[in-house]
Amino acid sequence: MASTVFRSLQSFPFCLHPTTLFRRKNGIFYCTIKGKHSQTATQEKQTSNVKVSSHPAIKTLDKILKDYEAIIGIETHVQLSTLTKAFCNCPYNYGSPPNTSVCPVCMGLPGALPVLNSKVIDSAIKVGLALNCKLSLNSKFDRKQYFYPDLPKGYQISQFDIPIATGGFIDLDLPVEFGGGHRRFGITRVHMEEDAGKLLHSDSGSYSQVDLNRAGVPLLEIVSEPDMRNGIEAAEYAAELQRLVRYLGVGNGNMQEGSLRCDVNISIRPIGQSQFGTKVEIKNLNSFSSVSRAIDFEISRQVQLHSQGQGDQIVQETRLWEEGAQKTVTMRKKEGLADYRYFPEPDLPGVILTDEYVKDIHNSLPELPEIKRRRYEKMGLSMQDVLFLANDINVAKYFDATIAKGADVKLAANWIMGDIAAYMKNEKLTIDEIKLTPQELAELIASIKAGTISGKIGKEILFELLAKGGTVKGIIEEKDLVQIIDPAEIEKMVDKVLLDNPKQLEQYRGGKTKLQGYFAGQVMKASKGKANPGLLNKILLEKLNAKSS
């Protein structure tokens, strides 16, 4: 259906319609607005100061910063990975050629009507519950009205005064390298809405094109309380949301693809002052580290201005994070509040939930990151291990499956975080793609613990299992790798090695005890790596020292 929509223009998938090629002179589109806002030298200096800790100026700034606190709130848009868009049957796949996933509904053709995809509600309920929110059993959709070429209907279907979820919180643990610590940040609201399309600006800047593939893709907007105080906290808040979304399986949370977008609101005030400072919004944050760095830059900028008596230069505006320059620049100054003329969406009936429905979804929720972390912590794992394992739901599932098979907790953690993680990184695989099953990892750990194989052999087997699969027992049998734990057998090999290396033996007994390693290596070699290292060393030492005495 979609292919016939644009009159005769199907042959130009990139060029919707000549009408999309509107020309413009002045900067309507943000990408053309270069920061006219003057960047003062001090501000430039600040940026570098932040990085060069040895610079004397940083000390003063650090000192000034101590007198201020930053108030940070985040609006996050989470794209839901439903099979079809929020209000029509179009699929959405990131990166599809422009305007190939469109229909009369998401293009806003005359007469087309939205019909809600019920999976959007399910996802919203899941996220609302996971964020400890109160759900509105009677919510509705509203129209948010504004004109922009990426908004086909001239309004966005959103939720205004009755969002589906309100008043929750999210718990997280800061990474150990940033000082660690547990944090709880408030969640103001979660609401459902649709995404807009994308504008593609020509290099020359003389025209823009509209790609409506993304138009109508379901989003959850999650608004936090202004509870964060620095860049790390904000970045970790975003990371925890990503984790949550992935745990719940409602979205991929990919920041680079724009599946998780954070707009940060930030103001500063001298410590002790109760009144809030002027709020500045930062956009274009494409990674957690840019969230963190943009905020720290913005705090410095605002504190610098305030401390120099130029607090009036902090104005309510939207600033853009420039990754290249590592600074924020003015995107647009707000002239009063925009009036979106919200009113209830008459094309969609109200969203009415029953307690049973919510309860069913509640019961189907997976173990959430916070609960998982507390459980791992109780198992005796270090916070570093806990954070690593709980970070990725698939890794956590793998770990849980491994210990469910009886593996030692600490050993399982070590294997997963060590050799398995390294292998995944090298081979660019996810934990779901490796051939080693949790069952076999547990078996491997048990075999080493029981002494059936040595740790060294264990490692060899591990890589074989990772790459080719199979069972630990199978490989041990096939390659005859069972550890030699019979002292008599080891003794025989030790005797042979000592006999074969009279020179070295003499040197050892002459005081060059470092050669013990050499002998041990020779014996291990002779045993094809199968000798139990503990026994080997014990017997070897006895033999070496016995004859010397």
Next chain:
Amino acid sequence: MLSSLQPPRTLSRFPSKPIYLFRKTSLKPLSSQPITNSTLTDQSQSQTHSQILSIRHSLLCGQLTATQLVESFLTRLRQTEPHLRSFLHVSDTVLRQANELDEKIKRNEEVGPLAGVLVGVKDNICTAGMPSTGGSRILEGYQPPFDATAVRKIKELGGIVVGKTNLDEFGMGSTTEGSAFQVTANPWDVSRVPGGSSGGSAAAVSARQCVVSLGSDTGGSVRQPASFCGVVGLKPTYGRVSRFGLMAYASSLDVIGCFGSSVEDAGILLQAISGHDKLDATSSKQEVPDFTSQFISLNLLESKPLKGLRIGLIRETLDDGVDSGVNSAIRGAASHLEELGCSVSEVSLPSFSLGLPAYYILASSESSSNLSRYDGVRYGNQVTADELNALYGDSRAKGFGHEVKMRILMGTYALSAGYYDAYYKRAQQVRTIIQKSFKAALDEHDILISPAAPSAAYKIGEKKNDPLAMYAGDIMTVNVNLAGLPALVLPCGFVDGGSAGLPVGLQMIGAPFDEEKLLKVGHVFEQTLQNCRFVPPIITDDVAS
């Protein structure tokens, strides 16, 4: 505020016994069913018959080929269209479709219940591969890639879309003068408006340019033109018919409605287009009964066929401001219903007068939003501009007509921060009050009756520069939309005017999803209304000069 310019009505007599109404034009000799090529233009049978059933009968009996049938309609369309201008577009595939149908009949294949039925479709209802402009410059030349659900259903049942009928731009108006392209004339008097906004659809059925037609009714846009043009107009319950493919004016009020020259035709058409549609979340899952099974032919009627039926005559609709001729026609219709066995009593709806302001606030508010999509970016006319705001502003300034702009401005104002509570929210509260008062009245009565409009058709241009006077004409109908109820308008008499008098429509309002009852009562009413033929002079007289 309502027009009282016309002289006292002398023609609107509704004599007590026998029920008799007359027209100035002489009636041609009666001919018997089934319909033949000649009788198609000669609608002078004593009773109002279903054209759809006659056509079916004629086609299946081989008395007429679809091609002959279609040609006779097209000939009349060609003759009358220069005077009426009811169509914005006439399909060029009608004859081919008729030919295909003939082939099918020849091969003894099964044909749908609407086979060979020419259907006019209001131009704000999308038809694939056929222009659909909504009567607006901003959509000039626009061809949708899909059929509205109602149109799709009609096509699936064999109906042939003959063309797109004129309307007030996007349905905003009561005269069809608000079309960006042409002014449609009333077949009863070409110096008069056909009503609106579905004026083209009403005029086309009235002048037998097509058999039935689709309109849309947001505040009376099917019922008022039906009244003005002397045809049957049916506004279904909100949600009964899918709105998918209907260009939204006010989403919470819009419904697609039916025009026919008989109640039966309107019922058959409603049957065809009703039902839940997964493409319209506001369409109802309520079961669709067989509307046509209710129809009892005249010779089987008992003496008091509507015995026990409680009819409420809405007192407020016969107040000052209603034409005296209309008033007496409605009172005459009430007596007629009494004679058919109904008990008729007056009922008061105290909130009635609140409907008009509430309607104009809600409809304008929703329209200001619904019309945002006409921005010139993806389709429709676009003005070349240097920057984005000018592109929007100029495209819309050039594309929309006065009335549309005015309503967008009113609606934008009503929804603005600081005004929302005083206007939109308050109007919604009024809406709830109106719904309750209708519910109370319909608990006591099976059907409520009122005029469909305070006057008969007025002159073209008469209210063009007086929007408030035009809005006031919607008083009879807007409340029904606010309450979401079904209503049937059928001609019940005449007032003086034109060469043959001007028809007056009776509005029957029913409980939600009770179209069945409306159709049944309307059918009996129509069958028993003797010597009263609502065939306009344009097709019987030589007024085409």
